Amino acid sequence: MSSRDTIFKAIRQGLGRGPLDDAARKQLDARIANPPQHIRATVDDADLVARFAQRFESRSGTTERIASLADVPAAVAALAESYAIAPSAVVGTALGELAWPEGWQIDHGAATIDVMLGVSLAWRGIAETGSILMLSGPDRPITHNFVPETHVVVLPVEHIVRHYEDCWVALRERGQGAPRAMNFISGPSRTGDVEQTIELGAHGPRRMHVLILG
Amino acid sequence: MEFRSPEFKTRAVHALHDANLQKALSNTKAGFVVKRAKAAEEMPEFEALRDTAAEIKNHVLANLDHYLEKYEAAVTAAGGHVHYATDAEDARRIILGICKKANAKRITKGKSMVSEEMSLNEALIGEGYEVVETDLGEYIIQLADEPPSHIIAPAIHKTKDQVADLFAAAHNKPRKTDRAELVAEAREVLREKYFTAEVGITGGNFLVAETGSSVIVTNEGNGDLTQTLAKVHIVTSGIERVIPSLDDLSVFLRILARSATGQETESYTTFSTGPRREGDIDGPEEYHVVLLDNGRSKMLGSRFQDMLRCIRCGACMNHCPVYGSIGGHAYGWVYPGPMGSVLTPLIKGMDGTYDLPNACTLNGRCKSVCPVRIPLPDLLREIRHNQFRQDMTPKRQKQALKLWRYVAERPKLYHFAERIGVRILASMANGKGKLRSLPFDPGWTGARDLPAPTGRTFLELWQAKRGDK
Numbered sequence: 001m002s003s004r005d006t007i008f009k010a011i012r013q014g015l016g017r018g019p020l021d022d023a024a025r026k027q028l029d030a031r032i033a034n035p036p037q038h039i040r041a042t043v044d045d046a047d048l049v050a051r052f053a054q055r056f057e058s059r060s061g062t063t064e065r066i067a068s069l070a071d072v073p074a075a076v077a078a079l080a081e082s083y084a085i086a087p088s089a090v091v092g093t094a095l096g097e098l099a100w101p102e103g104w105q106i107d108h109g110a111a112t113i114d115v116m117l118g119v120s121l122a123w124r125g126i127a128e129t130g131s132i133l134m135l136s137g138p139d140r141p142i143t144h145n146f147v148p149e150t151h152v153v154v155l156p157v158e159h160i161v162r163h164y165e166d167c168w169v170a171l172r173e174r175g176q177g178a179p180r181a182m183n184f185i186s187g188p189s190r191t192g193d194v195e196q197t198i199e200l201g202a203h204g205p206r207r208m209h210v211l212i213l214g
Numbered sequence: 215m216e217f218r219s220p221e222f223k224t225r226a227v228h229a230l231h232d233a234n235l236q237k238a239l240s241n242t243k244a245g246f247v248v249k250r251a252k253a254a255e256e257m258p259e260f261e262a263l264r265d266t267a268a269e270i271k272n273h274v275l276a277n278l279d280h281y282l283e284k285y286e287a288a289v290t291a292a293g294g295h296v297h298y299a300t301d302a303e304d305a306r307r308i309i310l311g312i313c314k315k316a317n318a319k320r321i322t323k324g325k326s327m328v329s330e331e332m333s334l335n336e337a338l339i340g341e342g343y344e345v346v347e348t349d350l351g352e353y354i355i356q357l358a359d360e361p362p363s364h365i366i367a368p369a370i371h372k373t374k375d376q377v378a379d380l381f382a383a384a385h386n387k388p389r390k391t392d393r394a395e396l397v398a399e400a401r402e403v404l405r406e407k408y409f410t411a412e413v414g415i416t417g418g419n420f421l422v423a424e425t426g427s428s429v430i431v432t433n434e435g436n437g438d439l440t441q442t443l444a445k446v447h448i449v450t451s452g453i454e455r456v457i458p459s460l461d462d463l464s465v466f467l468r469i470l471a472r473s474a475t476g477q478e479t480e481s482y483t484t485f486s487t488g489p490r491r492e493g494d495i496d497g498p499e500e501y502h503v504v505l506l507d508n509g510r511s512k513m514l515g516s517r518f519q520d521m522l523r524c525i526r527c528g529a530c531m532n533h534c535p536v537y538g539s540i541g542g543h544a545y546g547w548v549y550p551g552p553m554g555s556v557l558t559p560l561i562k563g564m565d566g567t568y569d570l571p572n573a574c575t576l577n578g579r580c581k582s583v584c585p586v587r588i589p590l591p592d593l594l595r596e597i598r599h600n601q602f603r604q605d606m607t608p609k610r611q612k613q614a615l616k617l618w619r620y621v622a623e624r625p626k627l628y629h630f631a632e633r634i635g636v637r638i639l640a641s642m643a644n645g646k647g648k649l650r651s652l653p654f655d656p657g658w659t660g661a662r663d664l665p666a667p668t669g670r671t672f673l674e675l676w677q678a679k680r681g682d683k
Contacts, residue, residue: 004298007453007507011279014514020280028280028458032424035461038270039262041468059481110496113409129479138493146438164464171460177292178425180491181442184467184483189435191397192475193351193367195238195374196245199397202350203404204435204482 041128043162048127049212052160055130059187060200061208068213069154073100075211076119076152083207085150089117094139095154111147118148122210124167125160129186132210133167136181145183151205153185157214215330215361218546219558220566222573229540238371239541246367246532249476250583263469268587270462271523274454275514281423281456282505288426292488294501298453299332301508306337308504309415309448316446316500318343318412324430324437325349326417327365327526328450328506330548331561334415346407348436350400357384363542365549366474366528371541404436414444414498418451419525420466421503424459427485428503431470433477438484447486447498453505454522466525473585474527509561517596521556523586530580530590536573545570552580552590559597568606571597632671640669 001009012018020028045051053063066075072095080087088105091098100106111118120140124133132153136142145151161167164184171178189204200206218225229235254260274281286296299305309332313321321343323329335356338345347356351369355362357380362368369377377396382389385403390396408414416437418428428449430437441447457463471477490497513522531537531551542550549557555570571594580590601607607615621628643649643666651659658664670678 002298003300003304003507006300007298007505007511008279008282010507010511011282011453011514014511014516014519015276015278016515020277024277025280028277029284032284032458035424035459038266038461038465039259040464041257041259055478058478113405131479131483136494136497137491138495141494141496142438142442143496146435146442164467165461168460168464177288178422178427178485178487180292180487180489180494180497182427182485182487183438184479185481186479186483187481189433190481191350191434192245193349193354193369193434194372194377194393194396196241196367196370197393199394201401202397202434202436203348203401203408203439 037165040163040165043128045127048160048162049157051127052125052130052155053210053212055127056132056187056210058130060190061130061187061210063210063212065212069096070099072119072154072211073098073104076117077101077104079150079152079209080117083150085117088115089119090115090141090144090148091119092121092140092144094121094137095119110141111143113147115148117150117152118144118205119152119154120144122153122155122159124170125155125210125212126162126164126167126184127160128163131184131186134181134183134185135179137179142181142183145185146204149201149205150207150209152209152211154211154213157212160212215333215336215548217562217566219562219570220546222544222546222569225544225546226540226573229544234373234376235371235541238373239538242370242532242538246475246528250473250529250532251476253472253476253478257468257472260469260472263465264585264587266465267469267525267585268523270457270465271586274457275519275522278454278456278514281458282453284423284458285421285426285456288423289488289501289503290426292426292501294426294488294503297502297504299504299506299508302332302506305332305450305504305506305508306334309334309450310337310341312446312448312500312502313338313341313343313413316412318446320344320346320407320411321413321415322346322348322407322411322440322444323352324414324416324432324440325352325368326415326450327362327548328417328452329415330362331506331508332450334450346404346411348404348408348440349432350397350434350436353400353404354380357381361543361548363550364528364531365526371543408439408443411440411444413446413448414440414442415448415450416441418449418455418503419470420463421451421456422458422460422463422485423456425485425487427487429463430484430486431467431480431482432484433475433481435482438482441484441486442497444498446500446502447489449486449501449503451503451505452510453507454510469585470525470527473529473583513560518556518560518593520588521553521560521593523588524553524557525586526553527585529583529585533579533583535575535577535579552594553588556590556593556597564601564604564606568601571595571601629671629673633674636667636671637669639664639666642666
């Protein structure tokens, strides 16, 4: 008997029953298709954008409001200058064609070990916890989110939702199942592994800046 | 990892006299305990979320076969592979096979307690692979050649100075003493490992049947680099970790970090669903999930089924006075503290684990903080029952219990004996109110005094008081 069969047999034996009948299976499948709406955290803020920014900043992230996508390069350049980061970045093509200032080197490929700055488009922002949701895809390489020391994320205001659950509704509407990778990111990388004292920049970005667009 | 639980008593005594360990453990209380209490207090829905989480887990366990099938089908549809392993040996064989096929030399690992259950590192190293733990805590103890002492803070027993020594010896660089410098040095060293490893192994906090996703929850981002940059990603998880839908997952995301570290949320919650897709320019080319049974299916339908709700947050050990005094290594296997004292006898067997469920004061703190409401003290007591039934209880203890039972069932005799005993102890204390040592049990008074009775029993005092009225 295969390990799989052994385990399924043991599970059913433990539960004191054979395989579920069709009616029971249908019911469970319906529960997956139409999941119960569980209790959520109360998020009664009228201004979700303010709540998002406040929560995100509470974990050492920074935010800035910009008016249009065309403002992204200037905002990124200003940030790079203030932290003395060289004018070079990996940028996902999901952000479209941006007019970068003279002298900037922009790469749309996967992030390599020496990349110091990444600029990505968020798929959603969650006001509840001040987290962003990133999806992977050819135009949204996942390495951009984790390899660079500084990560800038563009988050359109209309994509700021109240709860995690609102992301699932949007994801199901998108209709392609889950992408290869999805990441809730709630601030810079951190560790408390040396004497339970928080240090930023353990392995992922040391700095995270969200450009709230709109 | 090596099974050292039979040596619990000796190891506990060593731990109590280890000054470095005691210093490190004293940080825990101010850290995790206070932060969790604050996080729970700040969220009015926290208690209701705990109830819901327990209900979801109970629902999954009652239908585990179906949800595993659904999960497996979804992973397969996304181009991934699900492997089932009945025990640690089975799991090692599967993973060694994948690594061999991938022509791997270097393997990076995100934190995975299930891989500790499999003794995976030892097996991989034995076959000549270079294995690099990437979670900072795991990396520290790998350098120290020690097992983890906590399930979410594996190096909690190490002080900064010890870390500085380990890094200085391993990295061929001047010894750093600043915490930030130590973290930066590990970052630099491990970065190269991520980019050159052929296989990345992570754990799986949750497996979502709806999408076929494995979910890990981290603060460092090491798990993400591990699984994104290697050609092959292997997820190791237990068969009980599946949950139906993304909406069910949301409940757990709200309680896991709060219970574990007291954070509202950790930095990264990462969902992985199969290998890289058409057009993707990064991500692993192969995606495998190894689901370990290792005694879990046997708990289903037993008096220990509740234990399968565990989400491995570590709150029970953070709040356990015994863990707080001796740390994780004394327990001698993968899972320490209250949850470990239940799991270790169930997974490794009753032989050699006698002391674990008995090293518990039944104070109930673990149960009061468990996010999925596992009645840990009841389960520990149940294991003690089993030990008694299997005649494992030491003879002297058994005789003493029998004698106590004989007396306790006879109230008149009980009160008589009590009156005598109380008067003897009172006269021994000689008015000082405490006893420095006990003639029949010097161990009990080895490190503390016994408060002595004043000369009359509670019942006598009570009757006298009622008579006064």
